[in-house]
Amino acid sequence: MSPTADAALAAAIRAEAGSIVASLHRLVGDFDVAEEAVQDAVVEALRSWRTDGIPDRPGAWLQVAARRNALDRLRSRQRYEKALGRLREGIARESAPPDAADDRLPLLFGCCHPALAVEARLALTLRAVVGLTTAQIARAFLVSEQTLAQRIVRAKRKIVDAGIPLTMPAPEDRAERLDDVLTVAYLMFNEGFVSTAGEHGDDRDLADDALWLAGLVATSLPDEPEALGLLALLTFQHARQPARFADDGSLVLLERQDRGRWDRALIDQADRVLERAAGQHRPGRFQLQAAIAGCHASAGSFEGTDWLQILVLYDMLLAHDASPVTRLNRAVAVARVWGPGRALADVEPLADELDGYHLFHATRAALLRELDRRTEADEADARALALTHNPAERNLLRARLDG
Amino acid sequence: MKYVLMFCDTPALYDEVDPADAKATYQEVFDWFGEHHAAGRIADGGAELQPVTTATTVKSGGDGPVVVDGPFSEAKEVVGGFTVVDVPDLDAALAMARTWPPLKYPGVSVEVRPSVDHSGDM
Incomplete structure (x- = not known):
């Protein structure tokens, strides 16, 4: 199947899966049954649509398959008799659930609940809301299918046993919980952002999925500026995608990108x-990061970038997010405004907190190289290389070590 | 749904807190129970425990149970009390835990665990 057809397949599933999980959950009252039934339907769809093409009404196809699967799962459990009746009616009428679009948001807030570990939130959101298969998620995160399946089983068990509500949070918790949701979309994007198209036929572009998810949240919550901020940030990043990889699949840093290939x-x-x-x-952290990305996007060249403006934005960002990673990124702007020596002095104190983060060592290496401290730069690049499994990043680091 | 709220702190904490401050906090805790009790959220008042120095633990041993001095774990944080609440979902239980007055002190935490529902058992 061609990449375009694969993308169409992915988009068709993504557009429907979350709504169907939400409506089935409402119908049968059991999140696990609903989610598993849709997952099975997605796997069936991938198989059948790849050979027969996408049906005219992909949503109806998935819904019928998911309901049939839910019926199969429920038959063995007598206490679900009522749900069974409702399901049979549903299949007979084959009607679309009411307000399906809004259904996905409470589901999303539940999947991103702070009572779940971050990696579980990511995996569950990808499966239940975005409609990825366990195999696709496992490949994206470079873990075994079994590990990922266990992660999802555990997360769903906690949702059911601990009574995590799949509803919109109370107004007083809204801001904090929205930040958790946006963080999941952001992590999802970054996971996809550093990878080229996978070797496997139906590998998913997680960056594309994250952009879609950010769009869904921003559209559903138009009065939340941070949701718009994240959408803007991811859109800016996505616009640079065509220039981010060399023909051999290695990563091209911002400095060397052909800006003519950015999507205006x-x-x-x-x-x-x-x-x-x-x-x-x-203002909030995603809007400020978007503003920084916007500065890069509007600059004609790396040298012609308004680095002072970027530094000012980083200082504002620190008020919302003083994490070591933000301070590391700020140092890149410091290097351009005040020189690599001062930037290195800002980076060194982060060593304890960021020792396991490959980009800490890669950033440090770049600064050391600018200061002509080659041996230390090579050591830092080697450390970065040891810490990342991503092939595109590894190619770049290897080239730097050879150069 | 029923949840057990386990109130944990470090034994050293109350040596460090000013007695007047501790007294005020105690009143806040009293009010906290009063408010949630009035709202029908307290299923079982639970208990406030004596300091951990009074704890004795019975452990399983090769030749049968063994009695030892001290709490069951070496952890720095110890359970100081518990209560059972009955609320619609985890968010409601977390909202209660969040307003537990002693959380203003360092080292204090509230563990929220659903209790097993035996109502469907034969």
Whole structure:
């Protein structure tokens, strides 16, 4: 199957899966049964649609398959008799559930609940809301299918046993819980952002899925500027995608990217989204990161970038997010404004907290190289190389060590 | 759904807290129970425990149970009390835990665990 057809297949499933999980859950009252039934339907769809093509009404196809699977799963459990009746009716009428679009948001907030570990939130969101198969998620995260399946089983068990509600959070918790949801979309994007198309036929582009998810949240919650901020940020990043990989699959850093290959239409789109966010006058970490990405996007060259403006934005960002990773990223702007020596002095104190983070060592190596401290730079690059499994990043680091 | 809220702290904490401050917090805890009790969220008041120095543990041993001095674990944090609440879901239980007055002190935590529902058992 061609990449375009694969993308169409992915998009068709993604557009429907989350709503069907949500409506089935409402119908049968058992999250595990609903989620498993849709997962089985997605696996069937991938198999059948690849040979027969995408049906005219992919949503109806998935819904019928999911309901049939749910019926099979429920038959063995007598106490679900009522649910069985409702399901049979549903299949007979084959009707679309009401307000299906809104259904996905409570499901998403439940899957991103802080009572679940972050990696479980990611895996569960990808499966239940975005409609990926366990195999696709496992390949994206470079873990075995068994490990990932266990992670999902455990997360679902906790949702059911601990009574994690699959509903919108109370108003007083909304901001904090939204941040958890946006973080999951952000992590999902980063997971996909550093990888090229996989070797496997139906590998998913997680960056694309994350962009879709950010769009879903921003559309559903138009009064949340941070949701718009994340959408703008991911759109800016996505616009650079065509220039981010060399022909051999290695990563091309911002400095060396051919800016002519950036997607101008996407950049304009991101600008407009960010403007809408800024109009609400409630800044936050995703809006500020988007503003930084916007500065890069509008610069004609690496040298011609308004680094002072970027540094100012980083200082504002620190007020919302003083994490060591933010401080590390800020150092890149410091290097351009005040020089690599000062940037290195800012980076060194982060060593304890970021020792296991490959980009800490890679950033440090770049600064050391600028300062002509080659041996130390090579040592730091070697450390970075040992810490990442991503092939594109490994290629870049190897080239730097050889150069 | 029923949840057990386990209130944990470090034994050293109350030596460090000013007695007047501790007294005020005790009143806040009393009010906390009063408020949630009035709202029908307390299924079982539970118990406030004596300091961990009073704990004795019976452990399984090769030749049968063994009695030892001290708490069951070497952890720095110890359970100081518990209560059983009955609320619709985890978010409601977490909202209660979040307002537990002693959380203003370092080392204090509230573990929230659903209790096993035996109502469907034969």
